[in-house]
Structure formats: structure tokens, C-alpha cells
Amino acid sequence: MRYHGKKLSDPINTADDKWRLLPAFLQTRGLIKQHIDSFNYFCEVDIKNIMRASREVRSDVDPTFFLRFRDIRVQKPAVTDHHTAVGYELTPHECRLRDVTYAGSIFVDIEYVRGKTLVRQSNIEIARMPIMLKSSRCILTGKAPAEVAAAGECPLDPGGYFIIRGTEKVILIQEQLSKNRIIVETDRVGCITANVTSSTHEKKSKTYVAITKTGRAVVRHNSFQTEVPLPVVLKAMGIESDRGIAELVCGYNKDYLDLFAPTLEGAAGGNTSGDGVMVRTQQEALEWLSGRIRIPMRFGGPPKDRIEEVKDLLATTLLAHIPIEMHHGVPSYQAKAVYLGVMTRRCLQAIKNGGLVDDRDFVGNKRLELAGQLLSLLFEDLFRSWCSTLKRAVDMGLKKTQRTNRFEPKLVITQTSRFITDGLFRAISSGNWNVKRFKMERSGVTQVLSRLSYVSALGMLTRIASQFEKTRKVSGPRSLQTSQWGMLCPSDTPEGEACGLIKNLALMAHITIDTDDAALRRLLLMLGTVELTTLVGTDLFATAQTYLVFLNGVIVGVHHQPRRLLRQFRRLRRAGRVPPLVSVYLSTNHQTINISSDGGRVCRPLIVVERGRPLITALEVQDIIQGHKTFDDLINEGKIEFLDVNEETDANIAITEADIRPDLFTDVDLIPLNTTHLEIAPFTVLGAVAGLIPYPHHNQSPRNTYQCAMGKQAIGAIAYNQLRRIDTLLYLMVYTQQPMVRTRTIEMIGYDKVPAGQTATVAVMSYSGYDIEDALVLNKGALDRGFGRCQVMRKFATQIKTYANHTFDRIGDAQYDAKGVVLAKFAALEVDGIAAVGEKIRTGQIYVNKQSPIDSSLSSGTHPGEGGGVQTIQFKPCPGVYKYPGDYSVVDQVCITRNEEDQMIIKTLIRQTRRPELGDKFSSRHGQKGVCGIIVNAEDMPFADSGVMPDIIMNPHGFPSRMTVGKMIELLAGKAGVLKGELQYGTCFGGSKVEDMSRILIQHGYSYSGKDYVTSGITGEPLQAYIFFGPIYYQKLKHMVMDKMHARSRGPRATLTRQPTEGRSREGGLRVGEMERDCLIGHGTASLLIERLLYSSDVYDMQVCQECGLIGGWQGYCPYCKHRSGVASVKVPYACKLLFQEMMAMNVVPRVRVGPL
């Protein structure tokens, strides 16, 4: 199925069939997999690290006591039945239906001291963790499609989201600047700065090295009150001589020394810049700094010496990601000093190159944070705070001198376990990520998974949110970066304010997860890296071939044969000795070799080319197709490798085999020109959503972007379990079709199985004049036969509550009139007081006849069944009344269930079947939307010689300015496909060729151009023009007239102002706003103005006393003047009268002077 259109026995042509690796890729990685991988990593590895970091709880009361966590595990989701108390496996679908959270227990094993023995206990639940669907902890994982279906789940569902209280929540991928990497920028004042955001599990801090306007290097850090001259910091780190400092920064480079000289003069020569820095020794530097640091707030413990505080700061906070080595208990700051030197050198280099700074928007400088990382941050914070509450509880427990029963830590743990659970649930369901320790306060991290269509759900899971504020007017972060090639989709971004900030992953992009780098460090040393500790400043930049070796932003040492190291490292990676997702690249500019193994890098697989030959041949492709090998096998064999964006800059990638340049034996010094890699399939530059567009490479690019937005609004099939779902709003199409012109992406994401649209026969011609401005003409015959028919299902949920005073809601039965006939209002109800499935229901009718006790307060103390006299509980009706536009709806499903709190809920799903009507919105797959302008009888439609009539007539004016040539080719290919009886392909950068399509048309007796001889259905005479006529895939969009149309003459008014209400749902009026008012003034239509603003709005007869000018006269009597003459009635807006009253309440007297009319 995955290899559609080809049989196993067909000959394989590598050049054309490389894309066949893709399905294999998507199986093991890609698209949604990164979410899942990231979550799995969190559940299996990271959570244990977090536990290990704070595994011991000690008591202040009893110093011998400790409680230690031995292990932590996340279980598969399970619940206990409230009534039978039997535990069972929880399925995601049950969660959705019951408004329950899909969560598994987090179990810990503990050991603690009881008296003089160590007690061990296992499997204590400390929290419940929401489980990502299809992750290793999900019950669906590893199940065959049939089993998945048996669990009520759709086999095509990608997973990668959570279910919190019945709603599906996605944690969006968060884009941010890389941590622990030096970035050179121009700051607000125009100075060149090198900054690095250090991030470790313990600390986060940002360190700047800047060259000021006076040419001096300074260090900025949050812990310093002011900026600090660089030499002072270096001296505090033990590099006392100016020569040492200069060597560290410049080596022997004359240019750099000249640029750096002002810095040294400032620090050593004393008062040149007026900052009075006179620092020579380490001690002096420390003292100088001690007066300029911000001391962090700390609880408990004696205050430290300020010098110690500075040392501590230098060791832990400044450049926090650089580990400090201890030599005999004395910290060695060398690594940090070198790092500061390198940062300064970067600044100097930027100045030397005329202000050339790094590009923040370069994708290689970005990291993508996934669900696992975000959850890990949250969990760590919660776990630590919980540990401190646990400590307090332990203290309390141990303090009690008279213990009635023995102190049981297990009890304390289970009693406080809601803390972490609630924190996790709250964060995921609200999207507010607050981590106090890192001062992190993000909102909108999670979103409700859009189930409008299958692609909208899929698109949401590949969505990347940027940290950049939407309001800033800079184009840089929004514009398309060349480095996004193959990583982020160039088309799929919203229009408007979030344009370019919200992105989507490309089809083959993969996001790395954290890997341990200790082994890599050893490997680098083995490959000839000279360790930093053995070096002095001058060694760092000794020759042109001396390269600094960075591992995840930390300097390991230097290497003297960088290209050799590069080659060896890559060879080891291809041999499988180094993890495949570790990247290595060389920067000649900075003279560095950078090895990254950190998480969040985007990378993509490429075919390795060696000696001008791709390592993937027909044989490998065959193996993949026949299932002998998986994608991972090819990676392990070194035939395919993952490159991240940085390494990509080092590679020469050919798009097709023909582009491969032969091996050029270049000198080691020169940049090699030979092709190193080959693209697997060029169409993977696009993402999953843009992949639906046929022939996108023939379209004007914004059109593809529009389609990406509209594809998500298309009504179609959502999932195989769509009819078992009870969603708040569900749009389904009755007769969906898969497109005639499909793409490889469509097959791979399964859009052909859950499509959203229908193939319409389209005539591109002018007809009737009701087709201007993109309006479409629809054929009534087609609508009669089911074209564009869709269903709208709406959920109406009611809770049957039990109150504190033991009263509870009840459901009543229908009411009858005097003749014993059910009142119309109750007509849809069954005997149980709930609407019957299959029954028609109209606006105003009741779907659940709920009644609530009048008194549900605790104080009323009605305890039915508790002896002491029978009290009758009074009930008031509070029925669920159906309100929805349209003729009638039908009750589709009723679900009576109980949620986690054992509250009964009744969900009623009410359905409406709609046929297209005037004003409904349709769109092709090329960003060409239009509303239905007229519905024409079949006999009036033009017809071709074969008798075929169009389903849709589209106005040709839609083409010239939009330049959607792809749509024309889709029509041609579709027509050829229909005639030949096969599906055609419109894959990006490929697909069926126009020439072939024309040939098929000619063979079947049609014009090569797709234009047909057409006869008018009205006159019966032929049309003078040939008509472009053929099938195009059309989507029906969710915007339908029935949900929008609204008019009002008289209606409800707001109580306070007596003005008409606002909005369709409140049957509101249509506002004559400021601009409309201006028009009326401009026209001089005074009476109309009065009518619109006063009579049709909130006219009020205000009684004004002509004498005192005060309002509030009543029946001609002025209460202020206390006499009965001269009270006039004035017509004013009620809002005006209200204003007067409010002013009077504030002791401001508004007086109205009334003149004769």
C-alpha cells in the first residue's frame, strides 16, 4: 500500500525511486515522531536524572533520618472503576468520551530510616503523568491496526498529543536561540557584543562580552551591577599579566592586538577612561568585583564572605555551562578564561571584518524545544518543590513526640501526590508554563488539537511557535531563511500577524534529543585533540591550522589537523561508532570545529555520496521496498546520514544524481568541491500540509501559503473513528473522494484515506454574471446527487451534579397539555427525559430535561434517607434547550457517563446535514477560494459533446492575476487520468508531465489543451470559445452561510444601556459605527442619522425641569424645585440619561437647558 503504483517485481531506477525511502523514514522517524521520541526520552531517561539530582530528603529534626528515592517509573495509563474498584487499562478514546485525563502513574521506589533499620518500599504513586498518545507509555504503541481500531482509535491518528480532561492538547514545538553557543551581535547602542546564554540543569544565565564605543572589552552579566572591564574578570580568574590576557585573546595576531590594545590600557594604565580601575593581581580583582556584584537572596545558612561570593559567582554563574575543574580543592578558571578570550576574539574579528555579525535567524543558531523538554522543565520544578513540602511534612511527622502511630513516609507521599499531578495537568490544559527557578513564564505553549480535518490535526503537530513577539515590526525573523531548506516548510505559515513566526516542519525534518557527550569528549581526545588544561594562551591560535574544538559549546582543546579530525569523526559516525545524530562541522572563519550532540537541533537525512557515487543504489531501494531493511539499517550502514543545519553548510548536496560532481582531489587546505551528499527527494522541502498541493512548483508562492491555511478548514473525513467521537464541533463530508491528481506526500500521510474534498468537473468560463469576484456557479443536478453535502455535529453536554447537602439534579419527563399530547418543546424527549437518538430537534426544544434542587447549599441540611422526617426537595427546571439555526437537526448520539470525579455527564451530539447553498465557501487546492454565487438547473448548464456537464463553473478572471498554473495542470492531469482510468501525480518538482497528459488527451479524442467544444444549455447553440473543461479537486470550507447569516429588526436589548445587543448569538443589531456615522454626516442626512442613532437604538423620554435643568421629573413634578410646572420631556439616548445619573452620583450636576423648539 505504501509503495502505491509499483509492484515489488518492477525494475527499480534509483534516480526516480529514491523517494521510496521516504515511507520507511516516516515509519521510524519524522513528522510526529519527534514529539514521541522526546516524550519517551523524558519518561525513560530524563525523569530518572531529575530524581537522581534531588533524591534525598533529610530532616532538620532528626539528622539520622533520610528518605531516598531509588527509582522512578512512568506507568501505562490505568484507572480504577469507581463502583467495582477494579483497575483496568485506560484507552484514549474512553478519555475523550468521559472527559478523563489520559495519564499513567509515576511510581517511585523509596528507602528510608525507621529507627535503626533501612526500610524499602516499592511502587508508591507520587503523581499521575499525562501520557502522550503513541508514546512508549501509551497502550496503543506496538499494536496492530486492527487492535488499535478495537480500542476505538483511528489507526491513521498520528498521536503526539495529550488528553487532559477529555480535550486533546498539543504542546507546540517552541523555537528559541541555541543555548551555550556564542553569538556575535550589534547591541542597541551599536556596540559589537558576543553573548552566550548558558543553560544547565542547575543554572541559566547570560554573559556578554562587548567592545564599547571607546574600544574596550567589557563583560556584562546580570550578577554584576555594572559592566566590568574584561581584564578585571580575567585577572580575577588568575590571569594576572597583561601579556597573558593579550595572548589569550589575540595570540600573536597583530590586527587583533591593535584592536585589543585600548582594553589593556584601560585596565592597567589606570584612569584613562575615568572608571578608575586599578587592578593588578587576582586578589585586587576579586576585591574590586566584590563591591560590584548582586548577591542573590538565599535562605538559611550564614552569610558568606563577599570575596567567596565573587569566587562562587565566577565558578558557577558566569558562563554557567563551562564546567569548573577542581585541582586539589582549588577551582581552575582556565576554561572560563579561555572562553572569555574566544568571545572577545569573536568581537574583535567582527570589528575587523567591518561589523560582520552572526545571523540570529540562521536555523543553525536555533533550537526547537519539544514536549519532552518542556515537561522535563516543569516536572523538575514541581518535583523539587514537592520534595521540599515532603521535607516539611517529614519534619512535622518526626517532631511529634507522642506518636499515636508510627511515622509513615508512604502516607505522606500519597497524601501530597496531588501537587505534582495538578501542576502537570494545569500546565498542559492552560498552556501556562511557569517555572519559578528559571523565571520562565510562558503562555500559549499548548493548544487544543484542531480536529477540523485530518490535515489540520497533522499540521498542528508539526507547528513551531516562535518566542519572538508578534508586535515587533522587524522582517528578519519572519522572512524565509535559506537555511530553512529541507527543515522548515517554505509555504506553510499563517498570514497576518503571526506570518513567518509560526512555522511548520518539512516532511523529512527530524529534531534531535539530548545525548550524553562524555564519550564524545573521550573520542575527541583520542583523535588528537590537545586538551585545554595542557595549553597556554599562545597555543590556542598558534598556526592557521590550529583549530579550537568545541563540544556542545564547551571548548575541549585544540587540534592541529582539523580536516583530518573532521574526516575521521565522520567516518566513525558512518561506521556507527558515534551516534548518528551527532553533528560535526568546521568553521574556517572562526577556526573552530564544532561537535553538537545536544537536543533540539533540526536535521534531515541525506544519501551519502562517496567518490562521486551515491551509496544508495537500486539494491538498497529494493531492500527497503521488500522490507528486508529498515531506514535505520541504512543509517547504521553509513549510507544515509543525518545532517543538521550547521553541518549542511559544510556539505555539497546534489539534488539529483545528474548533479553529482566528480570527486575533486583538493588540497586539505582548500574547501572541497566534490559532492558529498544527495537529496533523497526534493519534494520533501515542503511540509505535510503543503504536500497536498498538486504542482505547487507551478504556482505563485503566496497561493501555496493560502492553500496551507485553507487546507486546514476543509471539511472531510477526520479519522476512521469520526462517528464514535463526540466533539464540541465536528464537520464531516458525506461523500469524500480522494483526489484524481495526488502527490507522494498525500500517500505518505494517508490523506487519500481520510480526504477532505471532492473532484468536481469544472468549466472555466463566464456564466450568468453571478460569478464575478471569484464566485462559483454550481450545478443543481450535482448538488441533488450529493456534491458538497456535509454534516455538522455539535455537542451539548450537561452535568448531573450531586450537591454538598446530598441533593442532586434529576431528569424529568416530558410535559403534556390538557389533551395529553406532549408539548412541542418536549417532543424530542424519550421516557428517560433525554432526547431520543434519531429524533428531529428544532430550536427551542429540550434535549435533556434537567431539574435542579432549589436549595443546594450546605446549610440547608436536607439529608434524605437519614431518618428524622421526610423532607420534600423542591426542584426547579433547568433544561438543556437546543438553539441552532437551520430547519431542523437530528439527535445523533447520546453518551451518559461519569467523569473522574464520579459526576454524571450527559453528552448529546446533535447533527445537521447540509447541502451547499448560496454563499457557501469552496476552494481548490491552489489558494483559489470562492463562494457559491448561484445554483443553476442542470438543463441550463453548458454541456460538452459527450454530454458531460460541469459541476462547477469558475470565472476565468481568477487566473491571470493569481498565476496558479498548477491548477490548470491539475485539470489537465485530472482529465487525462479520468480518460485513461488511472490516478495522476502532481508531486512537487515532479509529477505527471504536461506533455504526457496532452498526449493522453489526444489519444482519447480530446484537444491537447484541455479545451472542449461546448454547447450552451440555454440557447442550444455552440459557444464561440473553447472551454477549459475537466476535473479539479475542490474542498468545501467550514464557513457556511447558515452559521453566519443574521438580520434583525427588533430584538433584545442590553439591560444597562437599553441599546441593542451585539453579536449574532444574541440576535444583536448591526452597528452604525463611527465611520458609517461620518458618511451620514457627510451626506447631510440628519433625519436618518437621528433615526439610526436614537430612534432605532435607545431612545428615552427624559424629564427635564426647565427651571433647575435637572433630570428626574415625574408626571410633570420636579422633585428638586418641588413644584409642578415646566417639566419638559426630551428625547435623548438612554445612555445619555445614564451618564447624567452617574455624574450626579459623583456629585457633578449636569443641567439641561431646554429651549423652545
Added chain:
Amino acid sequence: MSPTELKRSRVQLHADHVSNVSSMDFPGTVTTGDGDDDLSWSLDRFKQSFDINITSLDPMTLTFDMINVDASIANAFRRIMISEIPTLAIERVYVAENTGVMQDEVLAHRLGLIPIRADARLFEYFDPASQTATDLNTVVLNIDARCERNPAAPDDTVDPYQKYTHFAVTSADMTWVPQGFQAEAFAVNPIEPVTRDILITKLRPGQAVKCELHCQKGIGKSHAKWSPVATASYRLLPEITLLQPIVGAAETEAFRKCFPEGVIGVAKNADGEPEAYVKNPRLDTMSREVLRHPQFADKVRLTRVRNHFLYTVESTGIYDPHVIVAQAADVLIEKCKAMRKALVEVTQLGVEV
């Protein structure tokens, strides 16, 4: 053919457009001087020239030529066949039980589109005012299908048709319940769906569909389900004129390939060379492929005979296709009568005023 005659009687196809699309058969349009320019309509001439040739007829499809009428008349037939010939179709579905996946509305819609073989001429229109169903305006069908596990099914089968009984509900499950006069009137031709293999819905064990279906009389204009034709359409008779001889093996072969098989024949001419001739222009699909080749640019003229209509009537099976055409003629006559009556009334009114 004279240029005027060509313009008068032919629609000409060019590479990028169609010319002479409209008829100019009205007096005084053309003056040729040869006395043949009297284009006023005369019944005698019409009787002489009008012709209908049936080219094929089978139970579902009829193709025939209608010669020497104006496009408006030809089109009237087509339009009437599509939208104004009454048939019976399911209009009301009373659902007693529908436990399958398909929703009631969708089921009802599908049922409505199933062609029911019943002669609508024997029925009256349902009166929306009185809302009473009688044997004269309603035909009742029943559908009662219940899916169960098939005990006889082999254990290893995965084919649902074998595993379950009544897995698919088809039009064959519809049974006619005669009302009043119907049993007698339709004794020979019992009312039933035209085809028995139309899939309506699929069921699983325990699910059932039980409905009473009421058919009413209607026309295609109000809903396509009442249209007696799948489609009815016509095209003009193609005509290929060779302006210059096309000779030579390569040339004729290339020319032949520009048309569907059988349109162009090749024969040896007087010089013994192969020469193309028009064998059967009727088969041409007007792809204009020949106009794309510059070597044939001045050698061929593609035209269509303006008053020669090649009809194709595809019946849905309710009526035989020729009956549909005959009924269309009846409807047209009725319309003419109504028109004449209205015209008379208008003239009389005019006199009075």
C-alpha cells in the same frame, strides 16, 4: 459550397475559436440572388426536410439524428428530457430502524436516487396542501434488512460477504407493497428498482435497516432524482472538408492520426499514391488536433452541420429511451398549446384595451 451557404449552414471550428455559432435562418438575412434566399419558415418545407434517423437503440440508450430543426427546438427536447418528464422516485422515508453507520438523512438521500421502475403516467402528483397519500399518488416500498453472523461461513474467511448474512443492503432488498389499484395495474410490470445491485449501505451483525419508502411523482427540475435520463445531449454532425488533397504515405498517416480511428480513410488515388479521404466524419470528436499541425493548415476545414443534431439519450432505466423522447414531444406540444392559449388571451386583452 458557397461562402454564404457555408456561413448559413455550418458552424466552423478554428484552432482557437468557433465561428458562425448562431443560426441566421430568418428572412432577409442572406441575399444570394438565386432565389434560394427565402428563409421564412414554411410547414411544407419543414415537412419535406425534417427527418429523424435512429442510429442505435437498446434498453438504456438511444442515439438518433434529428435533421433540419433549429437549435432552439433541438435544445428544447434535450431540456425537457432532463428536467420535465415526470417519474416516480422515493420522496419520503419512514425509518423504523436504522442501526447501521449511515445516518438517516444520508440513507434517505441515497434511497431517493435509486430509479424505480413505475410508469408515472398512471399516477397523480402528490398534493402538498392535503398531504394525503393515496394509491393514486404514492407507491410504497419496504426495506427490511438485518445483518447476522453467517453460521455457515468458513472459519478462516475475512470476506464480510461470507462472514455475515445481509452484509450489504442493496436495491434488491426493496419490496413493493401494492396499494389499491396498483396490484392490478402493475401485475405484469411489477414496481421495483431498475437495477437490483445498487449498494445502499453496509451493515454489521446486529445492525438493521427497516424503512417504509414512499415514492411520489415529480420532475427533474425540482430534484435530479426524478430525471428519467442519466443524461440527454446532442452534438452537431461533424464535417471534415479536404480543401487540398493529402497524398503520400507519411502525410496521410499523420493526417489520419489527427482524428479518431475510422474518421479518415486512405485509398490509392489515380496516380497510385495513397490519398486521404473522409471516411466517417460522424466519429470525429472535434479534438481539432489537425489544426495544430501547420502542414495541414490550409488543406482541411472543420465544420459542423448546424441543423443536424446527433442525440444521445441515456435512460436511467425507468422508461425505454425512445419513450422518453416521445414523452418529451408530448410535453413540448403541451407547452406550445399553453403558449398559444396565452397568446390568444393576450391578443384578446389587447383588443379590449
